[in-house]
Amino acid sequence: MAHAETIGYDAFLEEQLAPQSLADAAGDAAIAKVAILGLSRAELYRMHNNDDRCRKALIDGFLARTVHSRRQLLERVVEFWADHFNISTDAYVPDLVIFQREAIRKHAFGRFRDLLLATAKAPAMLYYLDNYVNVAAHPNENYARELLELHTLGVDGGYTETDVKEIAAPSRGGRFTRAPATVSTSIPSNTTATPRLSSAMRCPAAAASKARSTCCTSSPVTRPRRITFAPNFVSASSVTVHRQA
Numbered sequence: 001m002a003h004a005e006t007i008g009y010d011a012f013l014e015e016q017l018a019p020q021s022l023a024d025a026a027g028d029a030a031i032a033k034v035a036i037l038g039l040s041r042a043e044l045y046r047m048h049n050n051d052d053r054c055r056k057a058l059i060d061g062f063l064a065r066t067v068h069s070r071r072q073l074l075e076r077v078v079e080f081w082a083d084h085f086n087i088s089t090d091a092y093v094p095d096l097v098i099f100q101r102e103a104i105r106k107h108a109f110g111r112f113r114d115l116l117l118a119t120a121k122a123p124a125m126l127y128y129l130d131n132y133v134n135v136a137a138h139p140n141e142n143y144a145r146e147l148l149e150l151h152t153l154g155v156d157g158g159y160t161e162t163d164v165k166e167i168a169a170p171s172r173g174g175r176f177t178r179a180p181a182t183v184s185t186s187i188p189s190n191t192t193a194t195p196r197l198s199s200a201m202r203c204p205a206a207a208a209s210k211a212r213s214t215c216c217t218s219s220p221v222t223r224p225r226r227i228t229f230a231p232n233f234v235s236a237s238s239v240t241v242h243r244q245a
Contacts, residue, residue: 016073019109027069034061037097044094054093058100077108085119085151087128099124116151126174134172144168 004012015022031037036044036057044050065075081104087096099122107115119125120143126132131143144167148159 013073016071017109019071019074022070024070027065027071030064030068031061034064037061037101039097041094041098044097047094051089051091051093054097055089058089058093058097074108078105081108081115085125087124092124092127095122095124095127098122119151120147120171121174131171132174134168134174136172139165139168139172141165141168144171147171 007015034057036047036053039047044054047053062079065071069075078100082100085104087099089096099119103115103118103122103125107118120131123132125143129143129146130140134140134143141164144164147167148157148163149155153159
């Protein structure tokens with residue numbers, strides 16, 4: 001507070017809007033003590049009692065940054081988006097650590113479309129809103145409905161049931177496995193074109209080819225869980241959310 005009063009509101013706000021330019025030795029030292037928050041997904045899932053330890057680490061990290069960090073606006077914005085894209089800590093908590101670090105914190109001051117797509121592709125969100133069971137033979141519209149009602153337009157945003165169905169279709173294909181294994185991810189065989197979305201959201205046809213090159217790989221990898229996306233999954237650069245006319 002003393003620093004803010006000394007330099008004035010406008011200068012303080014400019015500082016806060018460029019968090020990486022702020023020297024934050026105390027905050028960095030405090031968060032370094034919560035080492036779990038910096039682990040990879042593989043390392044998190046190898047830990048004994050990983051759900052409980054990750055829950056505690058998330059709380060400890062939040063308190064450490066709140067008390068010690070100079071980047072207070074960043075922390076408030078991270079808290080806001082974590083609440084907006086709320087995910088329960090009932091299960092798969094290691095993936096919630098990854099979600100908050102790689103989706104929320106990474107994109108907190110970035111473009112909303114990038115944040116939205118990062119949350120959509122996160123294993124924690126796939127599990128929480130059932131999009132991992134959204135397949136062509138048995139569509140699951142839970143994520144599509146929450147995307148419109150909670151994440152973007154709002155309950156009175158003017159979208160229709162048709163919009164929900166047409167968003168659920170191109171977001172099919174997310175998969176994950178929990179047990180550690182050596183797996184090979186590849187492009188699924190159902191390489192159908194991306195359907196045209198109606199007035200609530202628009203996905204250009206180019207998303208299909210872009211998703212092939214950015215979301216799938218045929219190389220064997222070793223990791224505790226697998227996540228692949230069908231070629232018709234929308235990409236961060238191809239989504240436009242707008243209000244219905």
